[in-house]
Amino acid sequence: MTSAPHLLTEDRPEFQRLLDEALRNAPERPDLASIGERLNAEQLRTMAMDASGILIGAAAPEYEHFVKVREDHRDPALRGPATADEAPGRVGAGAVVAVLAPVLSGTAMLIFLLVGYLLKLLDPAPAFAGTMLTAGWLFGALTVLAILFAAVGLLVTAVRNSATEVVPEDPQDIPEEVSRAREAWQHALLERGILPFLRDALADPGADPAAGAPYRPAGRIPQLGYTRPDFTSPAAEEPARRPGYSSPDFTSPDVGGPDRLPD
The missing domain is CATH 1.10.287 (Helix Hairpins)
Incomplete structure (x- = not known):
């Protein structure tokens, strides 16, 4: 089983921003218009945060490409090892x-x-x-x-x-390749992760954030690399027939009366 990638610390606020933006604009989308009838925005946000690994995994290739491109364009001095004094x-x-x-x-x-x-x-x-x-x-x-x-x-x-100190990059200073990779990751995370999750949660009548366990919509649970063994009981055989027997034939000896003696 392959596990979903984890976001770097610097990218976690971006995931939360996209989730909050999707919830804020949900009433304007026909497929999410039922928000607030059974589940409100805060409940959906809690459910999405609990299942963040599944949502992030939906855009794993784009995120890995974005991280690689960003690291390649960063200043080598900021990525170098700490000096002896530090x-x-x-x-x-x-x-x-x-x-x-x-x-x-x-x-x-x-x-x-x-x-x-x-x-x-x-x-x-x-x-x-x-x-x-x-x-x-x-x-x-x-x-x-x-x-x-x-x-x-x-x-x-x-x-x-x-x-x-590493200061936040000015959007105008971000290389074009990094900007395109970031936009591709954000689009994939929104369209393949966050929005489908919200649609499934609103359409699933069994979704209950108060149940305590993280919500996992059907079809979005990573498949395990094994199947449950098929245990079957052996076919029931016909019960063995009990051995037949008969009581021994006891016969009394041919004994005559006292007036009949053997010759």
Whole structure:
């Protein structure tokens, strides 16, 4: 069994847009004029979204061609692998350091300053009280530097992401071949997928979106590559005849009376 293709994330809004447009214009089409009598637009949309794999599969060749043409015309720089600086491991380590460094240095500053000033209250004050205060102010300076480092890192990351962000293409900048492939896919998806599905759902009296199971119109379910085995019971034979028997023939001996003795 071949499964229906899945839409890429960037193409899912287009599928939903075509579905919503078909539902919005349904009252103007004679074959969909019965919308709202038994099933309303929202119910039909829910049923179509549940069966989206079947609808998408109706235009699978056109979609595969569209994706291939679009990838061939995209900027190779936008399709290339991420650089070493943008590797997930390095980005994650930098984010951890940027967050933890100010927290740890700030915590150490508070501890050393608090202990140092408490020791200063003693009379006489211990000699290492000044050392504790010096260490506290040193960690305070490190905290300020860590905060500045984190701010600069966030700014650089924002600038880098804005420079590599893929912005939506202007329709005027789309190559003609890509535009034709997209229109062919949209037409096939609408005419062979969405509209027939809506017609079948409106014409099927058993279509019930509240039943819980996704609706599958007859004739639009992918055929499985096997058939159910034909189990047949063996022909019933005539019951065997019970073996016949007769009771043994018991006969009494020829015994005479007491007055008749053997010679």
